Amino acid sequence: MDLHEKFELLKKNLSALDSLCIAFSGGVDSTFLLKAAHDVLGDKVLAVTARSFSYPEREFKEAVEFTKKHGILHEVILSEELDVEGFSDNPANRCYLCKNELFEKIDKIAKEKGIAYIAEGSNIDDLGDYRPGLTAVSEHKVLSPLREAQLTKEEIRSLSKELDLPTWNKPAFACLSSRFPYGQKITKEKLEMVDKAEQFLLDHGFRQVRVRHHGDIARIEISQAEMEKFLNLELMKEVGGYFKTLGFPYTALDLKGYRTGSMNETL
Numbered sequence: 001m002d003l004h005e006k007f008e009l010l011k012k013n014l015s016a017l018d019s020l021c022i023a024f025s026g027g028v029d030s031t032f033l034l035k036a037a038h039d040v041l042g043d044k045v046l047a048v049t050a051r052s053f054s055y056p057e058r059e060f061k062e063a064v065e066f067t068k069k070h071g072i073l074h075e076v077i078l079s080e081e082l083d084v085e086g087f088s089d090n091p092a093n094r095c096y097l098c099k100n101e102l103f104e105k106i107d108k109i110a111k112e113k114g115i116a117y118i119a120e121g122s123n124i125d126d127l128g129d130y131r132p133g134l135t136a137v138s139e140h141k142v143l144s145p146l147r148e149a150q151l152t153k154e155e156i157r158s159l160s161k162e163l164d165l166p167t168w169n170k171p172a173f174a175c176l177s178s179r180f181p182y183g184q185k186i187t188k189e190k191l192e193m194v195d196k197a198e199q200f201l202l203d204h205g206f207r208q209v210r211v212r213h214h215g216d217i218a219r220i221e222i223s224q225a226e227m228e229k230f231l232n233l234e235l236m237k238e239v240g241g242y243f244k245t246l247g248f249p250y251t252a253l254d255l256k257g258y259r260t261g262s263m264n265e266t267l
Contacts, residue, residue, distance in 0.1 A: 003155050014125040017117040019044040021106055023142075024074070025055070026063030028153070029121035030231040032160045033146055037119070038072050047072055048106050050079035053191045054098075054175040056198070066166070077105055079178060088186045092132070094177060101135035107140060122218050125153045136175060158237040171208040172260065179212050193246045200242055206237070208258045218248040223260040 001009065013039050014020070023029045024047035037045045049063050067074035079102050081087045087097045106118050120137055123146045125250055127134075137144060146156065150206060153172075159170035179194045180186055197211040197218055208223040220239075223231055230236070230253060243251045 001150065001156060005035075006149045006151050006155065007159055010036055010145055010151065011225065013145055013148060014040045015052065016018070017041065017044075017143075019113050019114070020111075020143075021046050021048055021110045021118045023102065023106060023118070023120045024049050024063060024067075024068060025121075026059050026167070027121070027173050028032035028160065029042075029123055029146060029156055030166045030167055030171050031066060032156050032163070032213075034072065035163060035165060036192050037145075038070060043073060044238055045072065046109075046113065047074045048109060049074065049076050049077040050102055050105070051076060052078070053188050054079050054081055054176075056176065056195050056199070059173065062166075066222075075109060077109070081106055081175075082132075082186065082188060089176075090177070090180050090182055090186050093109045093135075094182070095131065095133040097176070098177070100139070101228050103136055103140040105141055117143055119145055123153050123156055124150050152247075181212075181214060184213070191244045193248070194245055197243055197248070200239070204239075204262060206230070210258055212254075216248065217250045217252055218243050218246075219252050219254050221254045221256075227257060255257055 010238055018043060020037055022030065022045060024034050024081065026049070034045070034047050047063075047067050049060065052058060064074065064076075066072075081098045082103050084097050087094060103118065110118055111113075118140070120142050122131070122134065122137070122144050124146070145190075151159075157168050176191050176194050177231050180190070194211050194213055198209050201209045201211070201220070201222070206222050206226055206229070208226065210221040212219040212221065220230075240251045
């Protein structure tokens, strides 16, 4: 199938649903899915966004602005992963624990409102990495319409651009809990350190950013395209100085640059 055949298949599959709750983070995939579903189903679609310490305020604000602009029904819930048993210990199945709790809460909302289905925004490329959260998707019988239509990340970006969505070229994002090596304790304070560190780099014009928390060391991942920009003595001194005030005595730049799932490399 070509790009637009996949898009037509997506819309056809969505049109067969009576009503739908969509787990909406405001990222590239869930924004595209929400827009497509709303175009097809209108007010039979409810976006549900979970707030937590792992979810930066900037991402939440963008999600709220999008639903307001497009007149999409939106509900915000609290889903504090740190309260989930075992989550803060950061096991290899951490993402499963988070998604399991999230879908339990969305399922409750769906039942209360008489909404027939729940969907999430994973795409076909997500099958190529370690994604324990997809086990929770399967267990809770959550639909994955983008995967069902065989849409890749780049195809979703292309269609998002055609639809004039602000997320078409938005950098990839994963929750802040993904910044810690498996087995390292996750705390509210550490999440705040990472959030502030990444925001500092974003405020300096970097687009694709990860700050990995390795105890005393902050390991920065930026895209290869932005690497040269970072290699500025004054900027590096400023970054190192600010990171030290956050609680990182040492700051390092990962020479491989940003890549999806780098924490899975040690599994």
